[in-house]
Amino acid sequence: SNVISRHLDGVTEGAKAVTVWAGVLVLTLIGLLLQPAELDFMATAATHTWLLLIGVAxxxxxxxxxxxxxLARVPANQAIVIFLFELVVASIAAYYLSAERMDLQEWIGAAMIITASLFSGHMEDDQTKEKPHV
Structure with missing residues (x-):
């Protein structure tokens, strides 16, 4: 969705954000249909739990x-920094919220993503320096 949003010049950021939220809602509803027991906490949730959920939302x-x-205001090679930061935040959240650990496969994947982003930025710099062909 983030790649597509870069090509939708005539669409406002608000409309793009609502589209992302709608997609998340659809996927969440599908997940809840498959696992309805996940909603059992609602009957006994305390007020502070609801306030926390609203704050997170x-x-x-x-x-x-x-x-x-x-995304609408920066070049693609700079936008990749946003996505790399999302991965860092997700990794930290997974560690603290669910005691997730990164195995060798995850570390290799992270290294591949970082390497690809470095090559992407380097390649774009080379293309912008290249003189036009006449």
Whole structure:
């Protein structure tokens, strides 16, 4: 969706963000249909739990809009930094929220992503320096 959003010049950031949220909603509803027991906590959830969930929802919604806003205003080789930062945040959250550990396969994948982004930025710099063919 982020790649496609870069090519939708006539669409506002708000519309792009709403599209992302709609996609998340559809996937969430499908997941809940497959695992309805995941909603059992709602009957016993305390007020502070609901406030935390609302806060997280507002933060995620704000970040989605901010990413769409930023993507529309920076070159692709700079936009990759946003996506790399998302991976860092997701990794840290997985570590602290669910005690996830990175095995060798994940470290190799992370190295491949970082290497590809470095090559991408280097290749784009070379293309912009190249003189036009006459």
């Amino acid at each position: 507002l933060a995620i919604g704000s970040m989605t809009y901010a990413v769409q806003y930023g």
